[in-house]
Amino acid sequence: MAVAIADMTDKIEQRPRARVDLARLTALVALLAPAVALLGIGLVWPFLKMLAISFQDRFPDPTALTFANYATALTDPYFLRITLRTFSLALVVTLITAVLSYPVAWFLARSNSRWKHLVFLAVISPLMVSIIVRTIGWTIILGNEGMINALLVGLGIVTEPLRLMQSFWSVVVGMVHILIPFMVLSIATVLGKIDPGYAEAAAVLGASPVRNFLKITLPLSVQGIASGSVIVFCLTVGAYVTPVMLGRGQVAVLAVTIHEQMVVLVDWPTGAAVATVLTGGTLIVLLLYGLFLRRHSRR
Amino acid sequence: MNPTQILTGERALKAYVLLILLFLALPILIVVPLAFSNDVSLTFPPHGFSLRWFGNILARREFGSAFLNSAMIACISTAIAMVIGILSAIAFVRFQFPGRETLLLLFMTPLIFPAIVFGAAVALMLSPLGLLRSVWGLTLAHTVLIFPYILRTSLATLFEIDKSLHEAAYTLGANRWQTFRYVILPLLRPGLLAGATFSLIISFDEFTVSMFLVGPGLMTLPLEMYNYSEFSLDPTIAAISTVLLVITSIAILIIEKLVGLGKQFS
Numbered sequence: 001m002a003v004a005i006a007d008m009t010d011k012i013e014q015r016p017r018a019r020v021d022l023a024r025l026t027a028l029v030a031l032l033a034p035a036v037a038l039l040g041i042g043l044v045w046p047f048l049k050m051l052a053i054s055f056q057d058r059f060p061d062p063t064a065l066t067f068a069n070y071a072t073a074l075t076d077p078y079f080l081r082i083t084l085r086t087f088s089l090a091l092v093v094t095l096i097t098a099v100l101s102y103p104v105a106w107f108l109a110r111s112n113s114r115w116k117h118l119v120f121l122a123v124i125s126p127l128m129v130s131i132i133v134r135t136i137g138w139t140i141i142l143g144n145e146g147m148i149n150a151l152l153v154g155l156g157i158v159t160e161p162l163r164l165m166q167s168f169w170s171v172v173v174g175m176v177h178i179l180i181p182f183m184v185l186s187i188a189t190v191l192g193k194i195d196p197g198y199a200e201a202a203a204v205l206g207a208s209p210v211r212n213f214l215k216i217t218l219p220l221s222v223q224g225i226a227s228g229s230v231i232v233f234c235l236t237v238g239a240y241v242t243p244v245m246l247g248r249g250q251v252a253v254l255a256v257t258i259h260e261q262m263v264v265l266v267d268w269p270t271g272a273a274v275a276t277v278l279t280g281g282t283l284i285v286l287l288l289y290g291l292f293l294r295r296h297s298r299r
Numbered sequence: 300m301n302p303t304q305i306l307t308g309e310r311a312l313k314a315y316v317l318l319i320l321l322f323l324a325l326p327i328l329i330v331v332p333l334a335f336s337n338d339v340s341l342t343f344p345p346h347g348f349s350l351r352w353f354g355n356i357l358a359r360r361e362f363g364s365a366f367l368n369s370a371m372i373a374c375i376s377t378a379i380a381m382v383i384g385i386l387s388a389i390a391f392v393r394f395q396f397p398g399r400e401t402l403l404l405l406f407m408t409p410l411i412f413p414a415i416v417f418g419a420a421v422a423l424m425l426s427p428l429g430l431l432r433s434v435w436g437l438t439l440a441h442t443v444l445i446f447p448y449i450l451r452t453s454l455a456t457l458f459e460i461d462k463s464l465h466e467a468a469y470t471l472g473a474n475r476w477q478t479f480r481y482v483i484l485p486l487l488r489p490g491l492l493a494g495a496t497f498s499l500i501i502s503f504d505e506f507t508v509s510m511f512l513v514g515p516g517l518m519t520l521p522l523e524m525y526n527y528s529e530f531s532l533d534p535t536i537a538a539i540s541t542v543l544l545v546i547t548s549i550a551i552l553i554i555e556k557l558v559g560l561g562k563q564f565s
Contacts, residue, residue, distance in 0.1 A: 028394050031386045031389055032386075032390045032402075034382070034383040034386055035383050035386065035387040038379075038383055039405070039408075039409075042439050042442065042443035043408065043412070043417070045424055046420035046423060047416075060427070100319060101319075103312060107312055121555070122323065122324065125551055126324075126327060128497070128547050129504075130521060131521070132504075132506065132521050132525055132540070133327065133543055133544065136528065136540060137325070137327055140329050143343075145341070145342040145343065146343050177322065177323065177326060230411070234411040238413025238414045238415045238416065238507070239414075240415050240506070240507045240510065241506050241525070245528075258415050259415065259511075262423075271419060272423065275413075275416040275420070278413055279412075279413060279416050
């Protein structure tokens with residue numbers, strides 16, 4: 001009897017709670033549904049569509065499914081060279097950006113200079129300037145009639161203007177310029193969270209500043225470097241404007257090829273396959289980052 | 300390390316930071332003097348003074364209509380992304396549910412998804428639907444792109460709002476809607492306005508994705524500028540850039556006044 005009553009009160013208590021839970025569930029679904037719909041229609045569907053087209057022999061009106069587009073994208077020497085160039089560009093840009101950004105992030109995280117806020121503003125403001133404006137700025141600096149050549153010729157160091165544009169390295173300079181803010185922010189966020197006590201303790205125990213940095217601060221800030229590198233890498237791999245405007249046709253990267261295949265040659269299946277390969281490469285980098293994070297946090 | 304060494308180290312760091320800031324600012328600021336140049340090409344140093352390139356912006360109708368297109372798409376997609384972003388931010392802040400972290404990560408994917416692939420994919424989807432060169436296609440793509448930014452600022456702002464404020468409002472007899480309208484929304488406003496300004500800029504400047512979705516009769520300003528620079532590199536481009544720089548500076552000031560630019564990125 002007592003058990004039955006307890007059981008009943010349990011049920012009575014449970015019922016309204018279940019209704020509240022249902023109400024909460026409805027609210028949750030209602031709140032999230034628009035976002036799921038937006039990303040479903042605007043991101044997932046297009047990507048699946050692209051994936052499907054990459055296996056078609058022609059578009060529109062396919063007659064058969066085929067792996068031929070992937071065979072072309074992955075083995076054709078032309079595409080292979082461009083893939084290699086794209087990923088090495090991303091690697092070089094990531095390394096240079098990380099090295100250049102670290103001291104700035106250090107300054108933002110550690111200095112108590114009264115200019116700190118202004119420096120912060122100056123670092124992130126370029127993010128809000130149109131990429132076309134910034135790239136045109138670089139053509140003014142690097143062009144044949146540009147600032148550097150005007151200086152070099154004016155000072156009599158060279159007689160003919162140097163060809164600074166249309167090269168791998170001009171693209172690197174342009175990309176590094178665009179991506180430094182992302183890297184500085186990532187590293188500074190992590191550096192700011194490190195307890196300065198660790199470094200002080202090491203100094204008290206007699207570690208030299210160099211040793212202190214290499215053994216304490218750098219390992220603790222690796223996560224910031226890693227997340228910044230992933231962002232920089234992904235953005236470089238997918239960049240179009242800088243390689244086109246500073247490379248001027250001499251620096252073909254996957255982004256340029258994809259656009260060419262799809263818009264100029266109207267060969268959508270091949271373009272879709274190349275785009276999928278690019279996405280796959282990015283995904284591998286992200287997975288490596290995930291693995292790294294897991295191993296890093298375990299230590 | 301003795302005090303003089305520390306001082307030298309700090310000076311070296313400051314000098315280095317200054318150098319990087321110059322590197323960041325130079326390509327942006329160098330555009331301005333060339334906008335007032337009297338030369339017919341983007342030559343450095345500029346010769347003479349002229350305002351005719353600014354006149355040329357007005358004379359060429361395509362820049363005006365591209366500007367209007369960009370502004371319209373930026374406004375519509377920011378408005379849509381704000382509504383969707385705030386709703387899902389509330390879900391993330393107020394509810395614990397399985398897969399919450401994963402879903403948040405998925406919602407952030409447009410941030411790192413290669414722009415060129417996204418643009419191509421959206422074009423492939425829209426083309427059979429006959430929406431390829433439409434304002435709607437561009438708006439959809441831009442909404443997806445700026446959604447993570449809105450979500451992130453809304454999350455940051457919502458987390459800061461004390462939960463006890465909800466309870467206080469309920470206790471005083473306000474219903475859900477009244478609590479949202481008169482308590483939460485006013486507190487959200489500065490953060491949301493800053494997020495909106497930032498999104499407007501991102502949409503307005505977007506290039507790579509839009510490249511696949513525009514066409515004759517429907518251009519955005521960055522695409523129109525790029526096309527113009529393809530066939531003539533005269534200072535008109537520098538003049539438009541200068542105008543855009545002024546607009547951007549005003550936007551940065553607005554965000555800085557409202558919440559501080561740092562909030563947008565932390």
